[in-house]
Amino acid sequence: MPAMVILFVALAVLFLFFSFSKKLWRGVEDWFHVYQFLKVPQHNHTTLQENHLYRKVSLYLHSLASIEDSDFTTLLTGKKHNDILLCLGPNQTIQDRFLGATVFWHNQTDADDGADQNPQFNRARAFVLKIRKVDKRRILRPYLQHIHAVADDIEQQGNRDLRLFMNTAAAAQGGGRWRSVPFTHPCTFETLAMESDLKNRVKSDLESFLRAKQYYNRLGRVWKRSFLLYGPSGTGKSSFVAAMANFLRYDVYDIDLSKVPSDSDLKLLLLQTTPKSVVVVEDLDRFLAEKSTAVSPSGMLNFMDGVVSSCCGEEKVMVFTMNSKEHVDPNLLRPGRIDVHIHFPLCDFTAFKTMANNYLGVKEHKLFPQVQEIFQNGASLSPAEIGELMIANRNSPSRAIKSVITALQTDGDGRGSGSPIVRHTGEDDVDEPDAVMCGEGLHTVKDLRKLYGFFRLKNTRRSPSSNTSSMPSPLR
Structure with missing residues (x-):
């Protein structure tokens, strides 16, 4: 037993000695300027x-297997709940080898001068490349080209996680004006209640844009595309934006x-x-009309x-949304x-059938002729309103369709007799299945509004200052 203890102590001493000597040798090399440091802010x-x-450096480093050997590695969940991602921790170092040379990347994260209220946001970030001077001239240029190629492959394969950026009211010193969270909106063009022909035209337009870099450059034009989405609230404009981002x-x-000074x-x-x-830029017409x-206007132009x-x-x-133009x-x-220009009108029978298929798994139903007749008589609701009724009664397709019929008869009279759809390149109605919790057996839009009003009143009584402390959802 004492021999085992002595052996364990000896191994521990050897490990500490080699670790210390390795760091000491690196320090000696740094002291004599053996290495050169290149910063990527x-x-x-x-x-x-x-x-x-x-x-690109971030994508490349997080794809390296050597990230597991870093002294401090952050574990995060991936797109799926059972996926575990390894991320390089702040102020930690990772090793890489290229063409026989060893290089080191340091994830430098420094607090800005004046980072007082939100220090977790106000940070200057950079990657610092540590490379031996004798290797720099030989490998630096091909190494950076290698990083570009690997990062581009990751993006083309769709392995890069999308981000949702929101502008802040004030900029941090040395930092940016944007704060980001993972973009996980599940909406796609396949889940939108949109005519097949129109959907294909929109997708074709976006695919053509992706391949048109040389064409735009030859014309001397900026390689960008601008969309105007206009229509009543709840008709799917924001869901269309999410589907577009996921597609591209x-x-x-x-x-x-309101946060732009x-x-x-x-x-x-x-x-x-x-x-x-x-x-x-959402609700552009409201900001311009209310001057909030x-x-x-010239600044927007x-x-x-x-x-x-x-x-x-x-x-x-570029996407701009309006209720009316x-x-x-x-x-x-x-x-x-x-x-x-894409007009998002209230729901019609074609969009209703698409929603019934998406929400209820029903392609045909004996009640469809009655629903079609009600739509033809001029009644309509927004896709969001119909979607909530279907979600609330999703366990019974017949009950869900009956609840839509009741809502159309009581709340939708005359709402479908608006102006016809104006089409430029592609536009029509889209469904927006917002995630609002509703109880079973809700039959009309009035029931939904009463339930929402009850919770809003209850929440107001509990927290009178909630309106000033809560942040609005960026995608509604």
Whole structure:
């Protein structure tokens, strides 16, 4: 037994000795300038634009098997709940080998000067490459090209996790104006209640855009596409944005105009967006009509197609949503600023059948002729309202369809007799299945509104200041 203890102590001493000597040798090499350090910051501190190389290095490093050997590794869940992802921890180092040379990457995370209220947000991030001077001239250029190639392969294979970016009210020193969370919206074009022909035209338009870089460059135009989505609330505009992002595999930048203090700040926000992104401005008509934003109409015009948009608009899709475009300045909607207009009307019978298939798994039903007759008489509801009724009665398709019939008869009279759909390239109705919890047996939209009003009143009584402390959902 004492021999085992002595052996264990000896092994522990040897391990500590080798670990210490290894770090000591690295320190000696650094002291005599054997290594050179190259910094890849997350943001360009001069222009505040995001450094595209930083993202590529991040994708590359997190694909290395040696990340498991880092002193501190963060474990995160992946897209599926049973997936475990390894992420390089703050201020930790990872080793890599290329063409016989060993290099080190340090994940540098420093708190900014003035990071007081939200220190977890106000941080300057960078990757620092440590490379031997004798290897630098031989491998640096091919090594960086290798990183680009691996990162591009990861993005093309769709393995990159999408992000939802939201603008903040004030910028951190040395940092950006955007804060991000994983973008996990499940909506796709396959789940949208959209005519097959229209859906194919929209998808074809987006696929053509993805392949059109050389064509746009030959014309001397910025490689971007602009969409206007307009229609009543609950008709699926935000779900369409999510489906578009999932189809393109683009990140989403959601701009809250109420947090933009000036026209120049709006330009800075656009400067800090990255290629392969969908830039969204929701409820634009409301902000312009109520003048609830510091952004002027001329500032919005420059944002849509000004010089800044031309310089940093490459490989982007711009999306603007409105409830109506009747009272909007036509200069905002002219060709060049808006390429595609899509009207999102209230639900019709075709969209209802698609929703019944998606929500209830029903392609045909004996009650469909009655529903079709009600729609033909001019009654209609929004896709969100019909979707909630189907969710509340999803265990019984017949009961769900009956509840829709009742709602159409009591709440939808005359709501489907609006103006016809205006089409440019592609547009129609889309369903938006918002995740609202409803009890079984709700038959009319009034029941849903009463239930929502009850919870809202109860919540107001509990927390009078909740309106000022809660953050609105970026995608509604």
